Amino acid sequence: MAKKVVATLKKEGGVTYAxxxxxxxxxxxxxxxxxxxxxxxxxxxxxxKK
Known part of the structure; x- marks a missing residue:
């Protein structure tokens, strides 16, 4: 299930997360x-910095 979440975060044209x-x-x-x-x-x- 985690792989599916990571795959949706890396869609082209979307916001990239860290x-x-x-x-x-x-x-x-x-x-x-x-x-x-x-x-x-x-x-x-x-x-x-927080």
Whole structure:
């Protein structure tokens, strides 16, 4: 099923997306968790600066 979703995101003439994975440190335990987001390629730098 995931392959079908990826295939629909790569249609010609559509908006291209990038998967951004950020490591976020928990204040309670100090452990790292990973947050994943699908963002348009034009907004990748803005997403990483947050």
């Amino acid at each position: 998967k951004v994975i950020k490591a976020v440190k928990s204040e309670k335990t100090g452990a790292y968790t990973f947050r994943e987001e699908m963002v348009p390629t034009t907004m990748v730098q803005d997403t990483l």
